Amino acid sequence: MRAIAQRASAAPTLSYLLAPDRKQDLETYLWGMEVIDFLLEHPSARFAPEEFVGLLTKLQPRLYSVASSLTAYPDQVHFIVDVVRYESHGRVRKGVASSFLAERADDVPVPVFPSVAKHFHLPDDPHTPIIMVGPGTGVAPFRAYLQERKATGAKGKNWLFFGSQHEGCDFAYGDEFKTYLKKGLLTRLDCAWSRDQPQKIYVQHKMLENAAEIWDWIDAEGAHFFVCGDARRMAKDVDATLRKIVQEQGRKSVDQANEYVEKLKSDKRYKRDVY
DSSP, X not given: OHHHHHHOTTOHHHHHHTSGGGHHHHHHHHTTOOHHHHHHHOTTOOOOHHHHHHHSOOOOOOOOOOOXXXXXXXXXXXXXXXXXXXXXXXXXXXXXXXXXXXXXXXXXXXXXXXXXXXXXXXXXXXXXXEEEEOOGGGGHHHHHHHHHHHHHTOOOOEEEEEEESOHXXXXXTHHHHHHHHHHTSSSEEEEEETTSSSSOOOHHHHHHHTHHHHHIIIIITOOEEEEEEOTTXXXXXXXHHHHHHHHHHTTOOHHHHHHHHHHHHHTTOEEEEEO
């Protein structure tokens, strides 16, 4: 933006937005904008290709949670990819990695690298119950957990909260989870479909409906509580709901409930992989 502001014949707006006291205005202006939008808005700012590329930062890596167990699938790695497509500023946009994987990676090798989330793993004791909250693609590691527990014969109870917009088209691996439920690998499966009825229902609403049993699993049975998915809204709402459940079901004050949840974190019984 600074380079374009210096070269464009009429770019006072850019210079204004780059002022230190205009950060909020800048964020508003940048919403949904991509590099090409700046060039289209300011065609008088000209660069040699090598010079322009040199101004750009590298693409950030896209991190996908592994959705399969290496014990169950030693020669494969599964991913759950939600392909991003939307329209902004009059153009159809596509997610860089998701649309590449969906549309152009059938017959070409795709370079990947492993990134280990050391804190986010199953309990060491296979008898420990687990509660998993994974809306959308956040369910990926929990599919892997269930496959692992099935493959290793772990006896701990498993409770999955899943959510998305529509059951008919958004229930990733729904048949597999229903089979796990039927065969007893999944002890509980609670789903929240936000757009299948007039009122929006999210995973935190399903948590509140089962508050007493969640509290019993955590406090009496020592369950581990896992959350994976959207950090901006879902994870915050789930965290607030967990604290409310601890407060109300455990008959604690707000401070006592917060202290209890923080103790769950420090004991590595409350684990999050959010993005």
